[in-house]
Amino acid sequence: MTDAPIRAHYRSIAPKRVHYHEVDMQNIVFNANYLMYADIGITEYFRALNLASGKPESIGFNLFGPDHDMMVRHAEVDFRGSAVADDIIDLAVRLKRIGSSSLTSECAIFRGDELLTVVTISYVHFAIATRRPVPVPQWFKDMAAAFEPVPPEGV
Numbered sequence: 001m002t003d004a005p006i007r008a009h010y011r012s013i014a015p016k017r018v019h020y021h022e023v024d025m026q027n028i029v030f031n032a033n034y035l036m037y038a039d040i041g042i043t044e045y046f047r048a049l050n051l052a053s054g055k056p057e058s059i060g061f062n063l064f065g066p067d068h069d070m071m072v073r074h075a076e077v078d079f080r081g082s083a084v085a086d087d088i089i090d091l092a093v094r095l096k097r098i099g100s101s102s103l104t105s106e107c108a109i110f111r112g113d114e115l116l117t118v119v120t121i122s123y124v125h126f127a128i129a130t131r132r133p134v135p136v137p138q139w140f141k142d143m144a145a146a147f148e149p150v151p152p153e154g155v
Helices: 033-048 138-147
Strands: 012-017 068-079 088-098 102-111 114-127
Touching: 012 033, 033 068, 033 088, 033 102, 033 114, 088 138
Parallel strands: none
Antiparallel strands: 012 088, 068 114, 088 102, 102 114
């Protein structure tokens, strides 16, 4: 990765304390947990858009309605540093790209100003009945473009 993410490129930043059960015998976060952190971060991102919540006024956790869902197509983790037990880390999430039927998120994990890890995940939007890709709704593309400090590619 050549361009290191900077905090100013993220509007959705969620703090998280590293718990003891998330670290390995070296007292650093076990590598697979960074994918879990990215999942927490993207949920907080959608919550910031008022799209993911158990609250009655939201549309619940199924972002695009009861007949559609998202699935992970590809995940990539770039390790640059390690968090340790009891650290407070920030899960900074943005949408890098919105395609015709996919989203690519970037979760930069910081400890203070230090970039620790970057997790990039591509999701495919699909119809539950057919399990086939379907277009990302235009209203969502517009919402994400208005929310992001740096507009995602494809909008």
